Each structure stands twice: as structure tokens, then as C-alpha cells.
Amino acid sequence: MAIESPVQIALELRSLYLVTGSNSGVGLAIVRAFCKHFGENGAVYLTARNEERGMQAVEVLKKEGLNPRFHLLEVDDVSSMEMLRDDIKTEHGGLDILVNNAGIAYKGNPPMSEQAVGSIKTNYHGVRLMTDTFLPIMRDGGRITHVAGLSAPMAYYRLSEELQERFKQVSTVQDVTNLMNGLIEATKIGDHVQKGWPDWAYGPSKLGVVALTKIQGENVSKDSSKKDVLINCCCPGYVATGMTTHHTGENAKHRLTPDQGADTPVYLSLLPAGTTDIQGKFLYKREIKDFFTVDIRPITYM
Numbered sequence: 001m002a003i004e005s006p007v008q009i010a011l012e013l014r015s016l017y018l019v020t021g022s023n024s025g026v027g028l029a030i031v032r033a034f035c036k037h038f039g040e041n042g043a044v045y046l047t048a049r050n051e052e053r054g055m056q057a058v059e060v061l062k063k064e065g066l067n068p069r070f071h072l073l074e075v076d077d078v079s080s081m082e083m084l085r086d087d088i089k090t091e092h093g094g095l096d097i098l099v100n101n102a103g104i105a106y107k108g109n110p111p112m113s114e115q116a117v118g119s120i121k122t123n124y125h126g127v128r129l130m131t132d133t134f135l136p137i138m139r140d141g142g143r144i145t146h147v148a149g150l151s152a153p154m155a156y157y158r159l160s161e162e163l164q165e166r167f168k169q170v171s172t173v174q175d176v177t178n179l180m181n182g183l184i185e186a187t188k189i190g191d192h193v194q195k196g197w198p199d200w201a202y203g204p205s206k207l208g209v210v211a212l213t214k215i216q217g218e219n220v221s222k223d224s225s226k227k228d229v230l231i232n233c234c235c236p237g238y239v240a241t242g243m244t245t246h247h248t249g250e251n252a253k254h255r256l257t258p259d260q261g262a263d264t265p266v267y268l269s270l271l272p273a274g275t276t277d278i279q280g281k282f283l284y285k286r287e288i289k290d291f292f293t294v295d296i297r298p299i300t301y302m
């Protein structure tokens with residue numbers, strides 16, 4: 001499917017938007033898309049863990065005639081999340097759209113245990129805790145979108161059958177957290193490969209996000225205090241950002257622009273009211289990819 005510009009997405013207006021890790025890359029492009037098309041009908045929060053980098057990004061958008069707001073947000077720190085939630089609650093009463101975009105991928109080759117602890121902290125727990133912190137103030141019709149990646153199914157297909165089965169069978173958030181903790185413990189001992197994990201932490205941390213999304217989607221559907229709230233995740237595609245600038249080779253030539261990478265996250269964040277069939281799902285190029293039940297190999301970014 002051709003990737004369309006976010007401009008082409010048909011949606012309805014909502015008023016308060018928040019994007020994590022949005023001082024660069026895909027996150028900045030998601031803020032740009034929200035500001036361009038909906039900002040005058042509400043407020044769009046560009047957030048960053050570093051004030052200087054955040055304000056520089058705000059300036060970039062201001063030069064384009066856009067007007068995002070800025071707030072500090074460190075997704076490794078619950079008190080930072082709570083501060084932002086309380087400020088939003090006080091000023092706006094609630095939140096409509098949350099995009100959990102912040103993520104890290106290690107460059108170079110630090111020890112696997114370091115990569116596992118860091119990747120799982122930011123990519124998995126960051127998403128889990130942001131959702132727990134902000135769900136109470138999500139208004140009816142709210143949308144929470146996590147930016148995972150095709151590295152999730154790539155990691156899944158490299159697991160032992162036993163671990164694949166455990167990912168398929170998760171029924172609580174704690175089940176997913178236990179799997180993430182299992183990887184961390186195994187990397188500390190150094191027997192993660194014997195235990196059925198790939199020698200890779202980023203992919204499994206994003207697999208944790210996909211499994212988490214499935215449970216969060218089920219839970220929010222059953223929660224009678226939350227009307228029409230959807231929680232989904234996606235891959236933005238292979239995008240030219242700070243995360244991939246060091247990549248070389250044939251595939252690197254085909255990277256998307258950040259604005260193209262924003263397409264599916266924006267699409268999911270603006271699913272129309274009353275949508276029921278996209279809940280707890282993982283999407284790529286706006287299509288559901290249920291790799292726990294359907295074999296989607298070979299996985300390709302093209």
C-alpha cells in the first residue's frame with residue numbers, strides 16, 4: 001500500500017494531543033502532523049527529556065508556522081510523567097490523544113545485560129507506565145498509540161518455541177513484565193541464547209510492547225469507566241532518523257522520511273469514534289499484522 005501523507009487521513013477533531021520523545025525524528029513529525037491539521041482546535045504537546053533539545057524542536061515547528069506547546073517528559077521517571085499529567089489535568093481537564101513514541105536503540109555493542117536493562121526500561125516500561133499514568137485522565141473517545149516496530153515480529157520468530165508460546169499466552173500485564181524480567185536476568189547470567197532469546201535486546205523490548213498492547217486493549221475494552229478508548233501499536237516503517245543514521249547498505253537507501261513514518265501512528269491516533277475492530281492490535285502501513293496467530297514472514301520494510 002502506498003504511504004499517504006497524514007493530510008489525506010480522514011478524521012474528526014479532538015482537542016488535546018501529547019507525543020513522547022518528540023524533539024526529533026518520528027515523534028517530531030507526529031507533532032507536526034497534529035499541529036498542521038488540528039492544532040488550532042486544541043493543543044499539541046511536544047515533549048522531550050532535555051529542555052534545550054525540546055525548545056529547539058519547538059522553534060523548528062514555529063518557523064513552519066505551527067504552534068506546539070512544550071513540556072519536559074522523561075519516560076524513565078514516573079514522577080516526570082505525574083508532573084505532566086497533573087499539569088494537563090489542571091489546565092485542560094483531560095487528554096484525548098497520547099502517542100508513546102519515545103524509544104532507544106543502542107549503537108555500538110555494549111554488554112547485552114546493559115542493552116536489555118536500558119531497552120526494556122525505556123521501550124517497554126516507559127510505555128507501560130505512561131499508559132498507567134495517563135489512562136485515568138483520558139477522555140471518552142481517547143486514543144493511545146504506542147510506536148513499536150517490525151523488530152517485534154523479527155524478535156518473535158527468533159525465539160524458542162517455548163518462549164513464543166509464552167508470548168502468545170500472556171493474559172496479564174504482569175505476564176509480559178515477567179517475560180521482560182526473564183530476558184534481563186538471563187543476560188546478566190549470560191545464558192539468554194541457551195534460554196531461547198535472540199542475542200538482541202531492542203527487538204524483544206518492542207515485542208514486549210506488542211504483547212502489552214494486546215492486554216491493555218482487552219482491559220480498556222472491559223473498563224466501563226472508559227468509553228470508546230482505543231489502545232494500539234504500530235511500526236512507523238524504516239525511517240531516516242537519529243536512530244538509523246549510522247545504518248549503511250542497500251536497505252538504508254529506502255528509508256522513509258519522518259513525515260512518512262508518522263502516517264500509521266497518526267492514523268491510529270485519529271481512528272473515528274465508534275471503531276471497535278482495531279483494539280489491542282499491531283499495525284504496519286495501516287494494516288493489522290497479527291503475527292501471534294498468522295505467520296507474516298518474510299518480514300520486509302518494502
Ligand SMILES: NC(=O)c1ccc[n+]([C@@H]2O[C@H](COP(=O)([O-])OP(=O)(O)OC[C@H]3O[C@@H](n4cnc5c(N)ncnc54)[C@H](OP(=O)(O)O)[C@@H]3O)[C@@H](O)[C@H]2O)c1
Nearest residue numbers: 021024025026049074075101102103149238239241242243
Ligand atoms: N527509525 C526507524 O526506522 C524506526 C523503526 C521502527 C520503530 N522505530 C521507533 O520509533 C520511535 C521514534 O524513533 P526515531 O526513529 O524517531 O528515533 P529518534 O530520532 O532517536 O527519536 C527518539 C526520541 O525518543 C526520545 N527518548 C529516548 N529516550 C527517552 C526517555 N527516556 N524519555 C523521553 N524521551 C526519550 C529521544 O530523545 P533524545 O533526543 O533526548 O535522545 C528522541 O526524541 C522509537 O520508539 C523507535 O524505536 C523507529
